[in-house]
Amino acid sequence: VTPPTSADWNPEAYCRFRGLRLRPALDLLAQVGKLVEGPVIDLGCGAGAVGAALAQRWPGRVLEGVDTSEAMLAEARAGGHYRVLHRADIAHWVPDVAPALIFSNAALQWLGDHDHLLRRLAAMLAPGGVLAVQMPRQYGMPSHRFLRDIAASMFPDRFDFAAWEAPVRPAAGYVDLLTPLGAVEGWETEYVQRLPAPPDGGHPVRRFTESTAMRPYLDHLDGPEAAAFVAAYDQALQAAYPVLADGAELMPFRRVFFVLQV
Ligand SMILES: C[S@@+](CC[C@H](N)C(=O)[O-])C[C@H]1O[C@@H](n2cnc3c(N)ncnc32)[C@H](O)[C@@H]1O
Numbered sequence: 071v072t073p074p075t076s077a078d079w080n081p082e083a084y085c086r087f088r089g090l091r092l093r094p095a096l097d098l099l100a101q102v103g104k105l106v107e108g109p110v111i112d113l114g115c116g117a118g119a120v121g122a123a124l125a126q127r128w129p130g131r132v133l134e135g136v137d138t139s140e141a142m143l144a145e146a147r148a149g150g151h152y153r154v155l156h157r158a159d160i161a162h163w164v165p166d167v168a169p170a171l172i173f174s175n176a177a178l179q180w181l182g183d184h185d186h187l188l189r190r191l192a193a194m195l196a197p198g199g200v201l202a203v204q205m206p207r208q209y210g211m212p213s214h215r216f217l218r219d220i221a222a223s224m225f226p227d228r229f230d231f232a233a234w235e236a237p238v239r240p241a242a243g244y245v246d247l248l249t250p251l252g253a254v255e256g257w258e259t260e261y262v263q264r265l266p267a268p269p270d271g272g273h274p275v276r277r278f279t280e281s282t283a284m285r286p287y288l289d290h291l292d293g294p295e296a297a298a299f300v301a302a303y304d305q306a307l308q309a310a311y312p313v314l315a316d317g318a319e320l321m322p323f324r325r326v327f328f329v330l331q332v
Contacts, residue, residue, distance in 0.1 A: 079139040081117040083281035088119060090263050090278075094325050095120045095175040095285065098204045099127060101329050106198040108170030109134055109153075113160055113191075118146030124173060125151040132172075136163050137177075149184050150251020152177045163185070168192040168196035176282075179205040179238050185247060192332055203244075206283075207258065208324055209236040212310035213275050213281055221287050228290045244328045256328040267317025273304040274319040275311050 099120075110124055115135030125133055133148050143155050156163060160181055162173075172191055181187055192201055208214045221229040241256035248254040265274035269328045276284070284303075288296050311319050 078171045078287075079116070079142050080281055081142055081145040086102075086281070087263075087265075087278055090261070090265075090323075091176065092119055092123075092238065093261065094204050094327070096123060098175060098202050098327050098329070099123055099173070101255065101327070102171065102173070102200055102202050103331075105131075105200065106196050108168055108196040108199060109165070110171045110173065111136060111165060111169045112152070113163075113172050113174040114180070115146050115152070115155070116142045116177070117150060118142075118149040120173070120175055121146060121149050121151030128171075132167075134165075136160060139189065165194055169194060169199055171200045171202065174201075174203045175196055176204060177204060177327050178203055178264060182237060184237070184239070184244075188244070188247060189194060189251070192248065195332050198215040199332055201248075201332075202328075204325055204327050205238045206323065207236070207238045207240070207326045208269070208283070211322065211324065213321065213323075215280055216303055216306045216310070217279070217284060217287055218301060220306060221290075222246070224299060224302065225291070225295065229287075237284055241326045241328060246325065247324045248328065248330045252330050252332040256326070258324060260322050263321040263323050265321050267321045271302075273307045273311075274313075275307045275319075275321050276300065278302055278321065 105128065109132040110128055111134045112120055112124060115137050118135060132153045133151060135152045136156045136158050138157065138159050140157060143157055146152060162267055172195065195201060218231050222231055241258045244255040245254050265278055268274060268277045284308050291299055311321060313319060
């Protein structure tokens with residue numbers, strides 16, 4: 071499975087769960103202390119959901135966003151919180167000025183080789199600067215495991231997970247990796263997300279994953295294949311997440327956090 075292409079992000083679908091997706095960003099932000107001089111970077115800023123909170127926390131600071139998706143960047147631009155928005159791949163982006171803070175909410179799970187990536191990002195920081203990261207770690211949960219299992223069983227010619235490894239490791243792995251670089255704290259939180267019954271149908275968990283984790287799968291399927299895949303996924307989810315009386319679902323969702331000060 072290849073990573074999603076930036077053009078495929080749909081800000082409207084992604085922002086449907088704005089509150090649930092913003093909460094971990096605010097929990098991460100709450101753990102960032104006083105900053106040294108320098109810009110604040112929202113790495114993988116997407117539609118700019120966190121822009122207002124970052125701008126409010128550090129008024130007058132240069133706030134810059136980095137993302138590959140033009141659709142998401144257009145939304146971020148409309149929000150008006152960023153001084154500069156860079157259309158760039160995080161794997162290659164280099165800051166003009168050493169940042170006081172690189173803040174990344176729910177983006178770095180799309181990139182591989184975290185050892186290299188995180189050391190590279192830490193080395194960009196101003197002395198005393200902070201790298202603050204949140205990533206989903208949902209790979210073993212039904213919502214994400216079923217995507218792999220169903221894709222591999224329905225379309226073995228296109229999906230092979232034999233050598234697959236989860237891109238995000240437990241929080242302890244990041245503390246271990248980053249401890250030589252500075253003061254680091256890591257933790258994990260399992261949010262119990264209440265997902266209401268979607269007015270336009272479909273399993274509530276699928277409606278949550280379809281704008282993120284499910285996208286790379288659909289990229290490899292034509293219309294009828296995608297419909298069959300979605301139907302099988304909805305059916306499997308039904309057994310794993312029984313629907314509550316009002317049609318809502320409780321979806322446990324695990325996220326990894328770490329804050330490094332160099
Ligand atoms: C789940 S969204 C999170 C957006 C935002 N940080 C938030 O909290 O709402 C992930 C974002 O990461 C971006 N992204 C994924 N891979 C990227 C890469 N290699 N370089 C830059 N941006 C990337 C996507 O375009 C998308 O906007």
